[in-house]
Structure formats: structure tokens, C-alpha cells
Amino acid sequence: DRQALTDALFEGLQPVAHTNVPPAHPFFNPDVVQYNFDPERAAELLAELGWTPGPDGILQRTTEDGRTVRFEIEFVTTAGNAVRERQQLFIAEDWRRVGIATRINNAPAGTVFASAYINRASEGSWTGVFMHAWVSSPAAIANAALYICTAIPTADNAFAGQNTGGWCNPEYDAARNQAIREFDLEAARPLYWRMQELFAEGLPALPLIFRSTPLVTRVGLVNFVSNTFNNGFGYPPPEPWLVGWAARGAVQVYDQADFATRLVR
Numbered sequence: 001d002r003q004a005l006t007d008a009l010f011e012g013l014q015p016v017a018h019t020n021v022p023p024a025h026p027f028f029n030p031d032v033v034q035y036n037f038d039p040e041r042a043a044e045l046l047a048e049l050g051w052t053p054g055p056d057g058i059l060q061r062t063t064e065d066g067r068t069v070r071f072e073i074e075f076v077t078t079a080g081n082a083v084r085e086r087q088q089l090f091i092a093e094d095w096r097r098v099g100i101a102t103r104i105n106n107a108p109a110g111t112v113f114a115s116a117y118i119n120r121a122s123e124g125s126w127t128g129v130f131m132h133a134w135v136s137s138p139a140a141i142a143n144a145a146l147y148i149c150t151a152i153p154t155a156d157n158a159f160a161g162q163n164t165g166g167w168c169n170p171e172y173d174a175a176r177n178q179a180i181r182e183f184d185l186e187a188a189r190p191l192y193w194r195m196q197e198l199f200a201e202g203l204p205a206l207p208l209i210f211r212s213t214p215l216v217t218r219v220g221l222v223n224f225v226s227n228t229f230n231n232g233f234g235y236p237p238p239e240p241w242l243v244g245w246a247a248r249g250a251v252q253v254y255d256q257a258d259f260a261t262r263l264v265r
Contacts, residue, residue: 001037005090006209009083017207019196026185027192032200042098046071051099059099072101074128078113079106084131087208091131103128119153121164130164133211144176144195147204167204220245222252225259 002016018034021027051059051071059071075092077084085106092102105126112118113132117125136143145151149168151161172195179191217224223242244250 001094002208003037005087008090009086010209010212014209014212017210018200020199020205020207021192021196022210027189029193029196032196034200035203035206037094039094039098046098053099057096057099058101070101071099072103074103074105074126075131076105076107076112076126076128077131078109080108088131115153115159118164119159119161122152122154122166131208144179144192147199148173148176163204165204167202169198169202172198172202220247222246222250223254225254225256 003012006012006014006016015023019029019032021029023030046059050061052061054060054070060068061071062068073095075088077088079085088104088106092104095102105128106112107117112126112130118130121127121130134143134146146162147167147169148163149170150157150173151163152166152168153159153161153164175191175195175198179188179195182188182191213226215224215226222244223239239253242250242253246252
């Protein structure tokens with residue numbers, strides 16, 4: 001329940017993400033498939049696949065060779081990141097309510113983001129879901145290259161690339177390859193919209209929320225501004241030499257309220 005998650009942990013200030021492109025982006029497509037919270041429908045789908053509640057409430061089924069297996073998902077994120085770990089527990093509780101057990105397998109960022117781990121899912125380094133974040137710029141369009149077929153890390157390419165889930169859609173690749181060569185932004189728009197539709201339908205990753213980065217400044221500090229596309233972290237501003245104290249002669253050039261939704265300046 002992503003809306004309940006953001007309400008509980010972020011006072012509702014981090015919006016639910018139905019696509020991998022933020023609403024502030026000029027190529028954002030609002031008309032993609034959405035996966036709303038529906039535990040009753042989830043239970044129906046699981047039952048159709050042969051899963052039934054076991055003695056402890058966790059789903060189980062009998063395999064073709066006669067074994068009884070539990071529905072358990074390995075869940076990986078960065079150990080010590082309190083925000084992610086709280087989200088992880090929230091998600092695990094939602095899964096438990098429909099009979100899915102969670103095996104938390106966290107490790108430090110230096111471990112899980114090492115290529116020997118995150119890039120080797122095809123070899124079984126991790127087998128369930130991996131929760132992390134990514135940032136993008138206007139030109140990167142939510143890092144579209146993350147999901148092209150040639151970015152799947154395999155032994156044949158020395159495990160290069162960040163398409164760690166292994167999703168491959170030739171139509172997505174073709175749209176992306178055409179879009180990045182298109183200088184006419186209006187001509188590029190339908191290509192990026194189609195990519196978002198394919199992403200939402202294929203779901204190589206389930207976006208949770210669009211992360212907000214809080215920045216606090218003192219009254220009198222001018223030109224310390226940020227927007228969606230300042231590398232995701234908001235500092236430094238595009239012209240850091242303009243940041244200064246009005247009392248010491250710094251002149252205000254940028255206003256945060258106006259700057260927040262700009263792409264570039």
C-alpha cells in the first residue's frame with residue numbers, strides 16, 4: 001500500500017510513483033497502467049496459481065515432484081539506511097497479510113551495490129527483490145538505458161550494465177534508441193510516452209514513491225535553490241558562486257518557488 005506507506009512515513013509528502021518518470025518532467029506520461037492496492041485481488045490471483053494458506057497463514061503449494069513449498073521472498077536493501085529499512089518492514093507486513101513471508105537479507109551499501117552482488121542476480125547472488133533508489137536528469141529521462149536489453153549483466157558481457165532484473169523488450173529499446181537521436185522535443189515526446197507505457201506494462205521494477213529531498217536554509221541566504229533535476233540531491237545549485245548572505249552584499253537572482261519546477265537555467 002504505497003499511499004499508506006508515504007502517509008505513515010513521509011506525511012504524504014512523497015507522492016506514489018506509477019511510472020519511472022517524475023511528474024515534473026516534461027515527458028511525464030500520466031496515462032500508464034496503475035497498480036493500486038487491492039489485497040483481495042492479490043489473494044484471488046495467488047489462489048488461481050495454486051497457493052493455499054498453510055498452518056501458520058503463509059501460503060504454500062505442492063510442486064510436481066511432491067514437495068510442499070512456502071511462498072517466501074528474499075528482500076534486499078542497504079543495511080543501516082533507516083528510511084529504507086522502515087519501508088522494507090512496512091512492505092513485508094503488507095505481504096504477510098496476503099500470506100507471503102519475507103526473508104530480509106540486507107547488507108551494507110558497499111556490499112550490495114558491488115558488481116559481484118547486484119549485477120549477478122542471474123547467478124543467484126540475490127533471488128527476490130532489491131529495493132534501492134535512482135536519480136536522473138532531464139536528458140537521461142529516468143535513466144532509460146537502465147532497461148535496455150544490452151544492459152542486462154551476463155557472463156557474456158562480464159556482468160556489465162545495470163538492467164539487473166533482466167527485462168528485455170525490443171519495442172522499448174527501439175523507442176529509446178530513436179528518442180535519444182531526436183532533436184525535436186515534440187517528436188520525442190510520444191516515444192518517451194510509449195516507453196513509460198511499456199515500462200508500466202512489463203514492470204521490470206515497481207516504483208514506490210518519488211523521493212523528496214528536504215533542504216533547510218536560514219533567512220538571508222540567497223540563491224541556494226534546488227529543483228527536481230539537480231542530480232537528485234539539490235546541491236550545489238547551477239551557479240554556486242551566487243550563493244551568499246544578503247547582509248554581505250549577495251544579490252538574489254533566483255527564487256526557490258519559481259526555480260522548483262524549472263528544468264534548466
